[in-house]
Amino acid sequence: MSEGPNFIHPQDLAHFFAGHKNADLQNLSIFFGRADGVLLFTQNKHLLNEQESAMGVLLASAWQASAAMAAFFPGTAEKEFRYSYATSNQGIYLLPFPWQGEAYFMAAVYQAQDNPGAVKLLLRTTAQKLREFLDSLDMIADATRDVKAKPKAKAPSPKAAARSAEKRLFSNISDEEINQLFSFAENP
Amino acid sequence: MSFVNYNTKEINCKIVYYGPGLGGKTTNIQYIYQKTAPDSKGKIISLNTENERTLFFDFLPLDLGEIRGFKTRFHLYTVPGQVFYEASRKLILRGVDGIIFVADSQVERMEANLESLQGLERNLEEQTYDIEKLPLVMQWNKRDLPNISSTGDLQQALNRWQVPAFEAVATSGQGVFETLKMVSKLVLLNLKGGLQDEE
Numbered sequence: 001m002s003e004g005p006n007f008i009h010p011q012d013l014a015h016f017f018a019g020h021k022n023a024d025l026q027n028l029s030i031f032f033g034r035a036d037g038v039l040l041f042t043q044n045k046h047l048l049n050e051q052e053s054a055m056g057v058l059l060a061s062a063w064q065a066s067a068a069m070a071a072f073f074p075g076t077a078e079k080e081f082r083y084s085y086a087t088s089n090q091g092i093y094l095l096p097f098p099w100q101g102e103a104y105f106m107a108a109v110y111q112a113q114d115n116p117g118a119v120k121l122l123l124r125t126t127a128q129k130l131r132e133f134l135d136s137l138d139m140i141a142d143a144t145r146d147v148k149a150k151p152k153a154k155a156p157s158p159k160a161a162a163r164s165a166e167k168r169l170f171s172n173i174s175d176e177e178i179n180q181l182f183s184f185a186e187n188p
Numbered sequence: 189m190s191f192v193n194y195n196t197k198e199i200n201c202k203i204v205y206y207g208p209g210l211g212g213k214t215t216n217i218q219y220i221y222q223k224t225a226p227d228s229k230g231k232i233i234s235l236n237t238e239n240e241r242t243l244f245f246d247f248l249p250l251d252l253g254e255i256r257g258f259k260t261r262f263h264l265y266t267v268p269g270q271v272f273y274e275a276s277r278k279l280i281l282r283g284v285d286g287i288i289f290v291a292d293s294q295v296e297r298m299e300a301n302l303e304s305l306q307g308l309e310r311n312l313e314e315q316t317y318d319i320e321k322l323p324l325v326m327q328w329n330k331r332d333l334p335n336i337s338s339t340g341d342l343q344q345a346l347n348r349w350q351v352p353a354f355e356a357v358a359t360s361g362q363g364v365f366e367t368l369k370m371v372s373k374l375v376l377l378n379l380k381g382g383l384q385d386e387e
Contacts, residue, residue, distance in 0.1 A: 011195055036283035037263070038191050038200045053230040053249035057263065061244065064279050169192060169199075169379040170256065178373045181252045181260060184228035185220075185365060 008032075008099060008134065013041035016133050024122055028108045035060055035103035046109055059107050063094050084120070089113050093120050095127050099134060106130070190285045190379055198259045201375050202283055203368075206308050207290035208300035209241070209269030212329040215358040216290060217248045217264050220368065223361065224250065242268040245280050255376065262372065269304065278311050286323035286375035288367055290358075291346055293328050293336040298345060305346055319349070323374030326353035327367045332360070 013032055031052075032041040037060035042052055063083050070076045083094035093116075094107040106127050110119045191200040205213040214234070221232045230249035237243045245265050252260040267277040289308065291301045312319050328342050337345075339355060347353055352370050356363025 009195065010193060034191065036202060050230045053261075053263070054233045054247060057247050057249075058233065061279070064282070065244070065276075068275060068279060167380060168377065169258075170376055173255070173373055173376055175373075177255055178369050181255055181372065182365060182369055184225045184251075184253060185223050 007102060008040060008104060010040045012134065012137060013130075016130055017041065017043060020126065020129075022122070022126075024119070025126060028110050028119065028123075031056060031059060031105075031107045031109075032097070033060060033105055033107075035064065035105070037061065040104075046111070059092070059094060060105065063096070063105055082120075083107075086116060089116065091116060093123055095123060097127060097130075099131070100138075190375070192258075192379065196259075197257055198261065199255075199376075199379065200261050200263065201285040201372075201379075202263045202265065203286045203288065203371055203375065204280060204284045205264065205266040205288045205290055206277070206281075206304065207267075207269060207329075208292055208297060208304040209271070211269055211290045211292040211297070211301075211304075212356075212358040213266040213269060213290045214242055214246050216288070216327075216329075216356075216364050216367075217246055217266060219358060219361045219364045220250070220264065221248055223365075228252070241270065242266055243273075244268065244276050252372070260376070262375075264368075271303070274307065274311075277307065278314070281308075281311050281315060281317075284317070284322070285378070286325075286371040288325050288327055288371050289346070290327045290329050290356075291342060293330045293342065294333055295335050295337050298337060298341075301342075301346055323371055323378050324349065324351045325367055325371040325374070326351060327356045327358075327363060328353060329356045329358050329363075331355045331362070332357045 017030070026043070027045065028043070029045045029047065030041070030043040031039055033039040033056045037057035039052060039056035044052060047055055062085070066083055067081060070081055080096045080098070082096070083092075085092045090111040090113065092107060092109050094105050097104040097106050106123065108119060108123045110116065113119050190202070192198075205216055207213055217232070221229060228251045233247040234242070235244035235246075245267060248264040250262045250264060252262060254260065265280050267273070267280050287308070289305065309319055312322065326342075326347050328339055330336065339353070343353060354363045354367045354370070356367060358364055
C-alpha cells in the first residue's frame with residue numbers, strides 16, 4: 001500500500017498529538033499503527049528506540065490473534081473488540097481505529113495508574129477527537145481539490161487508470177544498488 | 189502490504205520466511221541478525237515454545253539504508269513450521285510483500301516440503317494473493333547434510349514457477365544473504381506507485 005489521500009499520514013498524527021497537551025495523555029506511551037504493525041506515530045515513554053518496531057508488530061499481532069480467536073465464536077464478526085492486557089495498575093490497552101476502509105490501531109501503555117479505567121476512557125476520547133481531526137482534514141482536502149479541479153476535466157480512460165495503478169515505484173534496480181543496500185552486513 | 193511514505197521518503201516492506209518445520213527459517217534470520225551492524229537492526233523477537241520451536245513468529249526489523257533517496261526498512265518474519273500452527277501462518281501472511289520458501293534438502297523431508305508449499309499456496313489464495321505475481325524465492329537449505337535431494341529434483345518438485353532458487357547452509361550463513369538480496373530486489377521492483385506521482 002502506498003501512501004495516498006485515503007490513508008492516514010504520519011505527519012497528521014504528529015500534528016494532532018502535538019496539539020493535545022493533556023497532561024494525563026502525555027504521561028502515556030502511545031502507539032498508532034497499521035494492522036500489519038507498521039507504526040505511524042509513537043509517543044514513547046517506556047521503551048528504547050530500537051524496541052519500537054517490535055512493539056508495533058507485537059501489538060498488531062496480539063490484536064489480530066485475539067480477533068482470530070474471537071472469530072471462532074458466532075456473532076463476533078462485525079464487532080470491534082478492544083484489547084486489554086493489564087494488572088490492577090499497569091497494562092496495555094488497544095483500540096481498533098478503522099478509517100476509510102483501512103484497519104489501524106491506537107494503543108496506550110500505562111504504568112502506576114490508580115485508575116486504569118480513566119486511562120482507557122481518555123484513550124477512547126482521544127480516538128474520537130483524532131477521528132474528527134482526520135475527518136476535518138479530509139473535508140479541507142476535498143474542498144481544495146474541488147477548487148483546483150479544472151473545468152470539464154476528462155476522467156481517465158479505464159486503460160489509463162489501469163496503467164496508473166500498475167505503475168511501479170522503481171522501473172529497474174541493479175545488483176550494485178542491492179549490494180549497496182546490504183552494505184550494513186558485516187562479512188555476510 | 190508495503191508502505192511508501194513520500195513525505196519522509198520511507199519504504200516499509202514485509203518479507204516472510206515460509207517452509208516446513210525444522211527447515212532453517214529461524215536460523216536464517218538469526219544469522220542475518222548476527223551479521224548486521226547494530227545501528228541497522230532493531231530488536232529480534234522470537235515467540236517460542238519451551239523447547240525453542242517457533243510458536244507464533246520470529247521478527248527482525250532491518251534498516252537497509254537508502255535506495256534512490258528512499259530510506260528502506262524491511263520487516264522479516266518467520267512462520268511456525270509445525271503442521272498444527274496453520275492459523276498462525278495465515279495471520280503472518282497478511283500483508284506480505286515477498287516470500288522466501290526455505291525447503292529442507294534432506295530426501296526424507298521432501299513430503300514435508302510439498303505439504304508446506306501446498307499450504308502456502310492455499311493460504312495465499314484464501315487471502316486473494318496470486319502466487320505467480322508475488323515476489324517468491326526458493327532456498328534449498330541444509331546442503332551440507334548427507335542424503336540430500338539433488339537441486340534438480342528440488343527444482344522439479346517445488347519450483348514449477350521457475351522463480352530464483354539458492355542453495356544454502358543457514359547454520360554457516362551460506363546462501364542466506366544471497367536469498368534475502370534477491371527477494372528484496374523483487375519486492376522493490378514490485379512496489380507500486382510511480383515516482384512521477386510524488387507531490
